[in-house]
Amino acid sequence: MPPVLSVKDLSVSMNGTRGMVPVLEHLSFDVAQGKTMALVGESGCGKSMTALAIMQLLPEDFHVTSGSILLDGVEVLSASPKELRSLRGNKMSMIFQEPMTALNPLYTVGDQIGEVLRQHRGLSRRDAHTQAIQFLKAVQIPAADKRVDAYPHQLSGGMRQRVMIAMALACKPKLLIADEPTTALDVTVQAQIFDLLSELQDDTDTAIVLITHDLGAVAELADDVAVLYAGRCIEQRAAHEIIARARHPYTRGLMACVPHLQLGRMSNHASAELDEIPGMVPPLGARGPDCAFLPRCAFAGDICRAQPQPPLERIDAGAAVSCWRHQEIAP
C-alpha cells in the first residue's frame, strides 16, 4: 500500500536580506497509514518548517525550493489554493504547540470544532454542534454537552489541547501533524495527551507526523524517527531501535540528555549526572556544506573537516545515517 504521506527531497529557504537562506535541506520520509513518524531535534532545526511546508502554511518569506510532498497520491506543492483548502482540515490537519493562542478566544469551542464540519462536510449549524459534542466526548472531555459552549479561556491547557485534537480529527483526516502538542502542558497532562493520540490513532488509522523533542514520547508513540539537525536529516530509523542503536553522535548525544530514574543508584554514581551537548545549533545563514554538527561533535576527525557533510547513507533496513565515522562510533 502506498504511504499516506511521502516527502521527497524537500528543501525550504527563507528570503532574507542577504538572499535565500536554506532552512531545510533535502528531507525525505514516508508515513504509512496508522503509523507515526517522529521528527526530533533541537529548536531551530527545521521541524516546524517541515510541518508548515506540508500544510502549505509557511510564513511569508519562506518558500519550498525543491522536492515533492505527496498526500494520498496528491502533490501538495502544486495544488491550487482551492484544492489546498479542501485538503486542509479534511485530509490533513494539524495541532499546534500552544493551545491557548491556537484557538480563537472569541468563539466557543463548539463553534470552532463545528466550523470544520460545516466547511468540509456541509453540515448545518445544529448538526455540527451535535457532532462537536460527540468529538469532545471522544477526546474525553467531561461534561462535553456543557463544555461545547465554553470559550477557550474557560478551559485548562490540557482541555484546550484536547479541543484542538477533536478539531483536527473531526473530518477523519488521513494525516495528522502534531507540532510539539504537549510542550505547553504539565507533565501529567502530557502523558494523557499522548495516550489519547495513541488511542485515537488505533481507532482511526490516521498517519501521524509527531514533532517533538520529548524522546520519551517518541519511544512510546512513534514507529519511525527522523532526527533533524540544522535543517538536515542526520539519522532515520525505527523508533524502538533508536535508543539502543543510534549511530550519529548527535542522536547519541540527545539520548544521553534524557534523564533516567534508576532505583538503588547513588547520586555520586557517574550515570546520575545528566549529559549535555556543548554549543548551539548554528544559526540560519551560517550553515556551510560541512557537517553542521562538526563544531559540537566529540567524535569529529580529519575526514569530517576535509569533506562536506555526507548524504544519508542507508545502513540497514529502514535505517540511514549521515556521518563519516558512524561505523567507528557504533560498529
Next chain:
Amino acid sequence: MNLALHILRQVANAVGLLVAVLVLNFCLIHAAPGDPALVIAGEMGGASADVIAALRVKYGLDKSLIEQLFTYLGSVATGDFGYSYYFNAPVTGLIAQRIPATLYLVLSALAISVVIGTLLGVVSARKPNGLFSQGVTVISLAGYAAPVFWTGLMLLLLFGSVWPILPVTGMTDVARPKVGFAHVVDILQHLVLPATTLALVFIAQYSRLARVNMIDALTADYVRTARAKGLPEFVVIGKHALRNTLIPIVTVAGLQFGHLFAGAVLVETVFSWPGMGRLVFESILRRDYPTLLAVLFFSAVLVMAANIVTDLVYRLVDPRIRSGAR
C-alpha cells in the same frame, strides 16, 4: 457578574460624575471674564447702572457664588436648567430642540468613520507595504492633520459653488415638506457634508488602528489554525481576524465620543447645523451661562451614555470580558 447589576453600577458612577461636571463647569464659567448683565444690557442697546443692577437681581447674579451654585444645583435636580438670557426661552426646551440634530450628526459621523476606517484598514493590512496601503496611510494622515473647520470650509466651497450638488447649510430645506419620506431624504442630503467632514478626522484614526490590529491578527496563531482547517479566506479574515480587530476599535470609538462632540461644535458652526454645537458657540459668545452649562451637562450625559454602550458592545464582542476573565 450579573449584567443588570453591572449596568446599574455604571449608571451610579455616571451620576456621581455628572454632579462633579455640573459643579466644575459652574465654577469654571464664573471664573471666566465677562458679565452676563452687561451683555444683556448691551443687547438692549445700553442701560443705566440701575437697570443693570435690576437685571442682576432678576437673574440672581447679585448673590454669592456659593448661593448661586446651590440654587442652580437645586433647580437642576428638578429638571429645570434655567432661563436663557439670550434666546429668551427655557433652556430645557432649547436643548430638547437641538439634541436630535447633534445626535444625527455625531452618530452618522461615528458610523461612517468606524465602517469606512475599519474597511480601509482591513484591506490595507492584506498587503501592508502595497500601494493601496500606502495610499490609505497618506490620505489618513492628511485627513487627521487637516483642522476640521478647514476641511469643512473646503467641502463647503467645493459643493457650494464649484460643484453645487449638495446642500451646504442647515438641516432642512424650507421649501420641502416636513413630514414623511421626503423629509428624511431632505435631512439625509443636508447631513452628507457635515457628517463627512466630521468623519474624515476619525476615519484616519480608525483605519490606522484597524490596519495595525489586522496585521497583528493575521499573524496570530488562531488565524493559522483557521487556515489549517481549510476555511476560505473570507471566513479566516471576516470571522476570525476581524472580530479580534474590532475590540480595540470599539474601545477607541467609545473614548472618541467626547472628541466627536468637540468636533461637532466646529462642524455645526461651519455648516449652520442647528445642533447643540452651535448652541455652545452662540451661548459662549453671549455669556449665556444657563444655556452653556446645560449644553455642557447634556454633552457629558451623552458621553457617559456612550461609554456605557461601549462597555456593553465590548462584552458582546469579547466573551472574556463577559465572564470577567480579563
